[in-house]
Amino acid sequence: MSNRNVIDVSSLPHHEFDTFDPVWWGNNGLLAIETSMFAILIATYFYLRQNFGLWPPPIAQLTAPLRPLPELGYGTANTILLVLACVPMIMADRAARRGDRRAAKIGLTICVVCGIVAMVLRGFEFSAVYFRWDSNAYGSVVWFLLGMHALHLLVLTSETVLLSVWLRVREFDMKHRVDIVTVAVYWYWVVAMWLIIYGIVYFTPRLDLRT
Amino acid sequence: MEREREELERTWAHEKGWRRLLMETDHKLIAKRYIVTAFVFFLFGGIEAALMRIQLSRPDNHFLSPDKYNQIFTVHGTTMMFLFAVPIMTALGIYLVPLMIGARDVAYPRLNLYGYWVYLIGGLLLYTGFVLNTGPDAGWFAYVPLSGPGFSPGKRVDIWAQMITFTEISGLVGAIVIIGTVFKMRAPGMTLNRLPLFVWAQLVTSFMIIFAMPAVMLASSFLASDRLIDTHFFNPAEGGDAILYQHLFWFFGHPEVYIIFIPALGFISSIVAAFARTKIFGYTAMVLSLIATGFIGFGLWVHHMFATPIPQMGQSFFTAASMIITIPTGVQIFCWIATLWHGKLNIKTPLLFVFGFFAIFIIGGLTGVMLAAVPLDLQIHDTFFVVAHLHYVLIGGSVFPLFGAFYYWVPKWTGRMLSETLGRWSFALMFIGFNLVFFPMHQLGLSGMPRRVYTYLPESGWGTLNLIASIGAFVLAGGVLAFIVNFLWALRAGAIAGDNPWAADTLEWSVSSPPPPYNFHNVPVVQGRYALWESTPDAPVIRGLSTSKRETLVTSVLDAEPELRFEIPGPSIWPFMVALATGVTFIVGIFTPWAFLVGAILTGAALACWFFADPNYENRPAREHPERSRPVSPPAGLQPKEV
Numbered sequence: 001m002s003n004r005n006v007i008d009v010s011s012l013p014h015h016e017f018d019t020f021d022p023v024w025w026g027n028n029g030l031l032a033i034e035t036s037m038f039a040i041l042i043a044t045y046f047y048l049r050q051n052f053g054l055w056p057p058p059i060a061q062l063t064a065p066l067r068p069l070p071e072l073g074y075g076t077a078n079t080i081l082l083v084l085a086c087v088p089m090i091m092a093d094r095a096a097r098r099g100d101r102r103a104a105k106i107g108l109t110i111c112v113v114c115g116i117v118a119m120v121l122r123g124f125e126f127s128a129v130y131f132r133w134d135s136n137a138y139g140s141v142v143w144f145l146l147g148m149h150a151l152h153l154l155v156l157t158s159e160t161v162l163l164s165v166w167l168r169v170r171e172f173d174m175k176h177r178v179d180i181v182t183v184a185v186y187w188y189w190v191v192a193m194w195l196i197i198y199g200i201v202y203f204t205p206r207l208d209l210r211t
Numbered sequence: 212m213e214r215e216r217e218e219l220e221r222t223w224a225h226e227k228g229w230r231r232l233l234m235e236t237d238h239k240l241i242a243k244r245y246i247v248t249a250f251v252f253f254l255f256g257g258i259e260a261a262l263m264r265i266q267l268s269r270p271d272n273h274f275l276s277p278d279k280y281n282q283i284f285t286v287h288g289t290t291m292m293f294l295f296a297v298p299i300m301t302a303l304g305i306y307l308v309p310l311m312i313g314a315r316d317v318a319y320p321r322l323n324l325y326g327y328w329v330y331l332i333g334g335l336l337l338y339t340g341f342v343l344n345t346g347p348d349a350g351w352f353a354y355v356p357l358s359g360p361g362f363s364p365g366k367r368v369d370i371w372a373q374m375i376t377f378t379e380i381s382g383l384v385g386a387i388v389i390i391g392t393v394f395k396m397r398a399p400g401m402t403l404n405r406l407p408l409f410v411w412a413q414l415v416t417s418f419m420i421i422f423a424m425p426a427v428m429l430a431s432s433f434l435a436s437d438r439l440i441d442t443h444f445f446n447p448a449e450g451g452d453a454i455l456y457q458h459l460f461w462f463f464g465h466p467e468v469y470i471i472f473i474p475a476l477g478f479i480s481s482i483v484a485a486f487a488r489t490k491i492f493g494y495t496a497m498v499l500s501l502i503a504t505g506f507i508g509f510g511l512w513v514h515h516m517f518a519t520p521i522p523q524m525g526q527s528f529f530t531a532a533s534m535i536i537t538i539p540t541g542v543q544i545f546c547w548i549a550t551l552w553h554g555k556l557n558i559k560t561p562l563l564f565v566f567g568f569f570a571i572f573i574i575g576g577l578t579g580v581m582l583a584a585v586p587l588d589l590q591i592h593d594t595f596f597v598v599a600h601l602h603y604v605l606i607g608g609s610v611f612p613l614f615g616a617f618y619y620w621v622p623k624w625t626g627r628m629l630s631e632t633l634g635r636w637s638f639a640l641m642f643i644g645f646n647l648v649f650f651p652m653h654q655l656g657l658s659g660m661p662r663r664v665y666t667y668l669p670e671s672g673w674g675t676l677n678l679i680a681s682i683g684a685f686v687l688a689g690g691v692l693a694f695i696v697n698f699l700w701a702l703r704a705g706a707i708a709g710d711n712p713w714a715a716d717t718l719e720w721s722v723s724s725p726p727p728p729y730n731f732h733n734v735p736v737v738q739g740r741y742a743l744w745e746s747t748p749d750a751p752v753i754r755g756l757s758t759s760k761r762e763t764l765v766t767s768v769l770d771a772e773p774e775l776r777f778e779i780p781g782p783s784i785w786p787f788m789v790a791l792a793t794g795v796t797f798i799v800g801i802f803t804p805w806a807f808l809v810g811a812i813l814t815g816a817a818l819a820c821w822f823f824a825d826p827n828y829e830n831r832p833a834r835e836h837p838e839r840s841r842p843v844s845p846p847a848g849l850q851p852k853e854v
Contacts, residue, residue, distance in 0.1 A: 007399065007736065009764060010755030012776045020774050022318040022395045022765060029387040029421065037425035040462070044429070044444075044455065051450045133442050137450035140442035144433075158815055162822050 015174040017097060017181050027182045031189050034152065038193055041145055042200060048137045055205050056138045059130065068130035069205050070142070075128065078121040079198050082191045085114035089187045096180035101172040104180060108164035111187065115157030122150045129201075142201055149197055152190050159183050216732060218758040223315075223728035226782050234782035236320035237728050238305050241327050243624065245302030248327075249295050252334055256290035257691065259283045261684055264648070268681035270669040280665035281348035282367075286341050288351025289371065292467065293378040294334045296609060300474035301385035303616060304413040306624070308389055310719035310726060311407050313398025313735045313742075315763040316779045318391035321786045321821070326384035328790030333377025336798060340370040347371035350663065352464060353434065355445040355456045360438045369438060369801040375431040376797050379424045382470075386417035386424075393417075396763060397771040398718070399753065400737035407717050407740075408491060411498050412477025415505040419466050419473070422509065427463035430456055440804050454519055461512035469508035471605065473501060475612035476543060479565050482612075482619050483547050485715035486562040487554025490741055493546040500539035500546075507536045517588045526585050533583035537576060544569065559713075560634030564615030567642045568607055575603025578653070593663075596656025602649045614641065614694060621698065622712050626724040627705030633697040641690030647683025651676035716741035734764050737771075785821035792817045 018024055049055045056068050092107025094100075125146055131139030163183060166176055226235045235241075262283055266275045275283065309317055317323050340346050347367045349358040358368045393406070393414050406414075433444040434456070443449035445456050484491050491497060510532040513521055517529075547565075556562070578600040582588050591597065614637075622628050660673050667673050711720035718735060719726070721743055734753040739745030756762045756776055765775035796810025 005749060005751035006754045007751050007773070008755045009753055009773050009776060012755075012764075012773060014776055014778060016775055019768065020765070022391050022777065025391045025394055026319055026322070026387055029390055032421050033383055033387075033425055036422045037429065040426050040429055040459065044433075044459070047455055047458070048444075048450060048452060051447075051452055057450065133436075134440065135443075135449075137443045137446070137452070140433075140436075140444050140451070144436075144442075154811070158818075162819055166823070 013174075015178045017178055021178050021182075023178055024182050024185070027186060031186065035189075035193075038148070038197070041141075041148060042196075045141050045145060045200060048141050049209070052138065056131065056142075057136060064130070070125075070130070070202055071128040072202055073128065074121050074124040075198055075202050078118055078125065079194065081114060081118055081121065082194055085111060085118070086188060086191055088114070089184050093181055093184035096177040096184075099172070099177065101167060104172070104177075105164060105167050108160055108167065108180070111160050112157060112164060115153060115160060119150060119153050119157065122146065122153065145197055145201055149190075149194060152193070156183070156186055156190050159186070215758050219729045219732065220727070222759055222761055225728060230782065233787045234324075234784050236316070236324050236780065236782050236786075238309055238317045238320060238323060239624075239726065239728075241320075241323055242302045242306030245298055245305065245327055245330070248331060248334065249299035249302060252290050252294040253299070254691075255338070256287050256295055257688060259287035259290070261688060263287065264681040264684040266665060267667075267677050269678065270667050270671065270674050272666055275665060277665045278348065281663075282341065282344075282346035284663055285347045285350055285353075285371070286337065289337060289347065289374065291605075292351060292471075293374065294330075294337065296471040296605070297378070297382050297467070298330055298385075299613065300416065300471060300609070301382065301389070303478070303613075303620075304389050304416075304474060305385065307620070307719055308392055308410055308413055309396065310722070310730055311410055311717045312393065312396060312401055313718050313731060313737065314392060314396035315730045315734070315761070317388050318396055319388050319780075321780050321783055322384055323388045324783075325786035325790050326381045326388065328787055329377050329384070329793055330381035332790060332794040332798075333374045333381065336370060336377065336794075337374045340367065345370060347374075352460050353431075354460075355434065355437075355453045358434060359445055360441075366801055369435060372431040372435040372438075373797045373801055375427060377794075379428045379431075380793070382420050383424055386420035389413050389417045390421075394768045395765050397766050398735050398737050399764070399766060399771055399773050401742070401771045403769055405737060405740045405742075407742075408480035408494070408497055408501075409477035409717070411501055412473050412475075412480070415501045416470050416473045419470050419505050419508060423463045423466035423470065425463075426459050427467075430459035430463070433459070435800075439800075454516070457516050457519060458512070461515045462509075464515065465512040466508045468604070469504060472608045473504060475568075475609045475616075476501065478612040478616040478619070479547060479568060481715070481717065482561045482565050482615050483550050483554075484741070485619070485713045486557045486559060486565075487551050488557060488714070489550060489554035490744075491546065492549035492553070493542075494740060496542055497546050500542045503539040504536060507532060507539070511536060514583055514588070517585050518592045530583050530585060534580060537580060540576065544573070557713075559618075560629070560631060560638055561615040561619040563635065563638045564611045564618065567638065568611040568615070571603055571607025571611060571642075571645065575600060575605075575607050579604060591656050593661055594656035595652040595660045595662060598662055599649045599652035599656060602645075602652075606645060606649075611641075614638075617694065617698075619713070621701065622708035623719055623724045623726070625702060625705070626708050627701040628708050628712060629697050629701045629705060633693055633700070637690045637693035637697060639690070640686055640693060644683050644685070644687030644690055648680045648687055649683075651680050651683075655680075711743070716744045718742045729761075780825070783821065783825070785817060785824065789814060789817040789821060 015021055054067070058066070059068050088107040088110035092104045092111065095103035095107060126143065129139065129142050131142070133140050133143035160183060163176065163180055170176070223237075225231050225237060225240065262275060263280070266272055266280060305317065305323060309315070337346070345365070345367050347353065347370055349363055349368055349371070353368055353371050356362055393410055433442065436442045437445055443451040445451045445453050447453060480491055480497065511529060513525060513529040514533045517526060578596070582591070582597070582600060618629055618634055655673055655676050658673065660667060660671070708724045710723055713720070718737070721735065722730060734756065735742070736751045736753065738747060738750055753764060753773075756764060761779045761781050762776050763779055764773055765777040766773055792810060792813040795813060796806055799806035800810065
C-alpha cells in the first residue's frame with residue numbers, strides 16, 4: 001500500500017466561484033429548464049396569434065380604445081428598474097468575490113427593494129393589458145407570460161432576502177459567498193428574460209406580421 | 212487504514228428508523244426506493260393491461276364497463292410512461308452513475324431526495340383518484356377538446372394534469388442531479404473521453420429531459436387552467452387552438468420515447484461489453500450516435516399528428532426526420548453486433564435479454580419506418596397496428612434491456628446472484644408471451660380494429676387473434692412473475708455475488724456488493740475507458756479527503772482535474788417537507804386556485820428552513836468557524852513534535 005503513488009488533495013479548497021462549484025451548475029441547469037419553458041411559451045404566443053385577425057382583438061364597447069394595445073407606462077418603468085437593479089447585484093457579486101461583507105449586504109438589500117418594487121409594478125402591468133386571463137386566448141397567454149416572469153421575480157427576490165438575512169445573522173463563509181455569485185447569475189437571467197418578454201408583449205402587437 | 216475505514220463508516224452511516232426513511236440522502240438508498248416504487252407501478256400497469264386483455268379476449272364481452280375501460284387504458288398508459296418508465300431509468304442512473312464515475316454520492320443529494328418524494332406523491336395521487344372511480348379517462352395524452360372543460364366535467368382530467376406536474380418536477384430534478392454529478396464529480400483521470408457509455412446515455416437523456424419536459428408541463432398547466440380558471444388556450448371559440456395542445460404534448464411526447472429508450476442503450480452497452488468480454492467496438496461512433504439521437508429526437512413530434520391539418524411541406528420534413536433517426540440507432544446496433552462478433556461470448560440471462568431486444572426492437576423499428584410514411588399512417592392511425600408498434604419499440608427497446616439490467620446489476624445491489632435457470636425461464640416466457648400478445652395486433656390493426664374501444668362485434672372476425680393476444684398476456688405475466696420469484700429467492704438463498712461476478716469493466720464492480728455507504732474507501736484514479744480492465748497495480752490513489760465529514764472530490768468538467776474537496780450535504784428533513792408543501796399546492800390546486808397562494812407561502816417557508824436549518828452547518832465543529840471562535844495556539848513548549 002505504502003509504495004503506491006499518492007495524489008494528495010488535502011490542500012484543495014472547499015468552495016470556489018463559478019464553474020468550480022456544483023451549485024453553479026445546478027443553478028444553470030434550472031435556468032436551462034426555465035429558458036426552454038419561456039421559449040415554448042413564446043412559441044405559444046405567436047401560434048395563438050395566427051388565430052386572430054387583429055392582435056390584440058378589438059373590444060365591442062363604445063368606450064374602449066380602437067386598438068387595445070397594452071399600455072407602455074408600467075412595463076417600461078419596470079424595464080428601466082430591472083436594468084438598473086443589475087448595478088447593486090453586480091456590486092454584491094463583486095463584493096462576494098473579494099470577501100467584502102458590508103458591500104455585499106448593501107448590494108443585496110438594494111436588490112431586495114428593487115425586486116419588491118418590480119413585483120408591485122408587475123401588478124399594475126396586468127391592468128395595463130386590456131383583457132383578463134379569461135377574456136380570450138390573447139388575454140390568457142399574455143397573463144401567463146407576465147405571470148410566469150412574475151413568479152421568477154418572486155423566487156429570485158425571496159432568494160435574495162434569504163441570502164441577505166444570512167449575511168446579517170450568520171457568517172460570511174465561502175459557501176454563501178458562492179451562493180451570492182450564483183444568485184447573481186439568476187438575477188441577470190431574469191432581467192435578460194424580461195427584456196425579451198417586454199419586447200414581445202409590448203411591441204410585437206404593434207407590428208403587422210401578416211404575410 | 213482500519214481506523215480510517217471505521218471513521219468513514221461512522222461519518223456515512225445511515226440514519227435509523229423513521230429518520231432513515233424521511234431524511235437519509237444516500238443515493239443508493241434513494242435509487243433503490245425509486246426502483247421498487249416504479250416496479251410496483253409497473254405491476255399495477257401490468258394488472259390493468261391484463262384486465263384489458265380479458266375484456267378483449269372475445270367479442271361483445273362485458274367484463275368491464277365502457278367507462279371502466281376508458282379509465283383503465285388511460286391509467287395503464289399514464290402509469291407505464293410517467294410512473295414506471297421514466298423514473299426507473301433515472302433511478303438506475305441515480306444508483307449507478309456515482310459508482311461508475313468514482314464519486315461518493317450525487318452532486319445534490321437533498322434535491323435527489325426531494326425528487327423521490329414528489330414522484331411518490333404524484334403516483335399516489337393518480338391511484339387515489341383511480342380507486343375512488345375518479346381515474347383520468349381521456350387517454351394517456353389527454354387530448355383536448357375531449358379533456359377540456361366542455362367534454363370532461365368532474366376532476367378526472369385534473370388529477371391527470373397535476374400528476375404530470377409531480378412526475379415532471381421529479382424527472383427534471385433527476386436530470387439536474389445526473390448532469391451535475393457527471394460534470395463535476397468524476398474521479399481524476401475519467402475525462403469525458405473515458406466516460407462509460409452507460410453514463411453517456413444517462414447524460415444525453417438528462418439533457419433531453421431538460422428541453423422536453425417543460426413543454427408538457429406547460430401543456431398540462433394550460434389544460435388545468437382552462438379547466439379551473441377559464442383561460443382559453445384550447446378553446447377555439449375565443450381564439451384558442453386544440454392543435455396547439457397536440458404540438459405541446461408531442462414536442463415532449465416524442466423526445467419522451469427517447470428519454471425512455473436511450474438509458475436502455477446504456478444498459479445494453481454495459482451488458483454487451485461484460486458478456487462479450489471485450490471492449491465496445493466504435494466507442495466514438497456510439498457516443499456520437501447517442502448525441503445525434505438526442506438532437507433528432509426533437510424533430511419528429513409531428514409524425515404523431517399526421518391526421519391533423521399539417522401543411523404537406525411539414526409532413527415531408529417530419530417523415531424525413533423520422534427516417535433519419537434510424538441511422539444513429541442502426542450504427543449502435545451494428546457496433547454491438549461487431550462487439551459480439553469479435554468477443555468471447557459468455558451467454559447468461561442479461562445477454563439473452565439483449566438478444567431479445569435486438570429481435571423485438573428491430574421489428575418495432577421497421578413498423579416505425581412504415582408509420583413514418585404519411586399515406587400509410589393515415590390508413591392505420593388509431594388502430595391496433597399503432598398499439599403493436601409502440602409496444603414493440605417500448606417493451607423491446609426499454610423493458611427487455613431493463614430486465615437484462617436487473618439480472619446484471621441485482622448482484623451488485625443485493626450481494627446475491629439470481630438463479631440462472633429461473634432467469635432463462637423468465638426470458639423465454641417474456642419473449643414468447645410478448646410476441647404472442649403484440650404480433651397479432653399488427654394484423655388486427657390492418658384489418659381495422661380501432662384502439663381504445665372497449666369491445667367489438669363477433670362479425671368483425673377479430674375474435675381469434677384477440678384470444679391469442681390475451682393468452683400471450685398471461686404468458687408474459689408469467690415471465691415477470693418468474694423474475695419476482697427469482698429475486699425474492701435470491702435475497703434469501705442466492706449465491707454470494709462477490710465484488711465482480713461478471714468480470715466487468717466499470718468502477719461499480721471494484722467495490723463490495725452491496726457497496727458501502729461511502730462507495731469508495733479511496734477515490735480511484737482512472738487510467739482508461741475500461742476502468743477495471745485497464746488499471747495497473749501501481750495506479751495512484753487519492754489521499755487527503757476528510758473521513759470525519761461527508762467529503763468527495765469535485766473535478767473539472769472536461770478533464771476531471773481535481774478542483775475542490777466538496778462536503779456533500781447530508782440527511783435533512785426539509786426536502787421531505789418541501790415535497791409535502793409542493794403536494795399540498797398542486798393537489799388542493801385541483802379544487803381552488805387559492806391553493807397556489809397558500810402553497811407558495813408553505814413552500815417558501817419550507818425552503819427557508821432548508822436554507823437556514825442546515826444540519827451540516829450546525830454540526831460543524833466550532834474550530835472551523837474562525838469568526839465564531841478563534842483557535843487558541845498552545846504555548847511554544849507544548850507544540851506537537853514532528854514525528
